[in-house]
Amino acid sequence: MRPSHVLYISEDGRRMFSNGIRSHRQMPLIAFAALWISLLLGLAGLSYVLLVGAWRLIAKGPRRPAPLMIGSAPLLLIVAALPFLSAQSFMQLGDPTIGNILLAVATHLMPFAMLAGILLWFRQARLARSIADLLALAAALQLLLVLTWWGVLPYVAWH
Known part of the structure; x- marks a missing residue:
């Protein structure tokens, strides 16, 4: 039987793990926890923006622009x-079909829509305005910016 994985210390003193094809390095616990907190806050923000924004759009109609309605559009x-x-x-997952084009357009617009929602929130700021809307938009935006930094967003299937 041959070994399939190796644990080693690199020349610069970092702990590494490799399977011969891909190598991984150990990261500090604080950085690992920060990434998970970022993910959880971002998903909670996106969920809030989608559910509450869609509910307000259905209940109040598109009469007046609202921060969550703009954020929930993509x-x-x-x-x-x-x-x-x-x-x-399943063979068309990498082709420019209607579904993939809609997905690409939506993921291109998401960070801009969240930023526009935040700016509109400050422009329309009143004492009665919900701070939860702003926090949800900001949490969603930070996750979208992290995903953009990593090259995951915008998602274009045919590249």
Whole structure:
């Protein structure tokens, strides 16, 4: 039997793990925890923006622009893309189909929509305005910026 993985210390003193194809380094616990907290806050923010923004859009209608309605627009576009994505063949996942184009457009717009929502929140700021809206938009924006920094967003399937 041959070994398939190796644990070693690199020349600069970092602990490493490799399977021969890909190597990983040990990261500090604080950085690891910060990434998980960022993910959880961002997902909570995106969920709040989608659910509350869509609810307010349905309940109040699109009469007046609201921060969460702007932020939820690309998220609703992703929801609209789901039927197209589920109806297409698995062999078309990397092709520019309607579902993939909607997904690409939505992921391009998401950070800008969250930023526009934050700016509109400050422009319309009143004492009665919910601070939860601002926190949700900011949490979603920070996650989207991290994903953009890592090259995950915007998601374009045909590249």
